[in-house]
Amino acid sequence: MQNQQSPSKIRTGTEVGALIRFARSTARPRVHEAQADVLEQHGQRLGLSNDGQEVRVAAPPRDDVLVEVGAGKEATVASADFKQLVKDITLQIAAGHPFVVSREGVPADVLAKEKEIAAEQFKNKPPQAIAKIVEGKIEKFYQTYCLVDQGFVKKNSEISVKEHVATVAKQLGDEVTIRRFVRFQIGEAATA
Numbered sequence: 001m002q003n004q005q006s007p008s009k010i011r012t013g014t015e016v017g018a019l020i021r022f023a024r025s026t027a028r029p030r031v032h033e034a035q036a037d038v039l040e041q042h043g044q045r046l047g048l049s050n051d052g053q054e055v056r057v058a059a060p061p062r063d064d065v066l067v068e069v070g071a072g073k074e075a076t077v078a079s080a081d082f083k084q085l086v087k088d089i090t091l092q093i094a095a096g097h098p099f100v101v102s103r104e105g106v107p108a109d110v111l112a113k114e115k116e117i118a119a120e121q122f123k124n125k126p127p128q129a130i131a132k133i134v135e136g137k138i139e140k141f142y143q144t145y146c147l148v149d150q151g152f153v154k155k156n157s158e159i160s161v162k163e164h165v166a167t168v169a170k171q172l173g174d175e176v177t178i179r180r181f182v183r184f185q186i187g188e189a190a191t192a
Helices: 016-026 029-042 074-078 080-096 108-121 127-145 161-172
Strands: 047-050 053-058 063-071 176-185
Touching: 063 080, 074 080, 080 161, 080 176, 108 127, 161 176
Parallel strands: none
Antiparallel strands: 047 053, 053 063, 063 176
């Protein structure tokens, strides 16, 4: 058995306490206490389900992911295809290290800074060329920073995560949305 740091030392941009509160707020009352206690004790592998959503933690070596994926019908959440989709999304988050679910979640100051950096790199080009270059750089930034814009790793990035989710949702005959996620590494320092 590996010697892991205590959960109180597990950090990323979100504290473990927030993860535990999130887990407790999304689970059924008689189930959430035991599952949240597992997260508190071990800091890994937590699967919660509730009406219309599934929350799951995947644990590749030293990475943990907590993701909330919603569906319109209870039967969808119980299906094997939906469960596989949630597993695929957790693995994507662990492998791709996105920061937000979609473009709408990118803070304005982060986007402005990226545009500024891109424009500065090509300041000697004509203004119309700079605009096109910055647009391309921002698109590439979204493909790295936003989960749904990333290339889906299980399909060798031939399709985006958004396209994969849409395909599975169509197969299930339901609307499926990735609501939120948190990715953290054991021992990773918190960001202020």
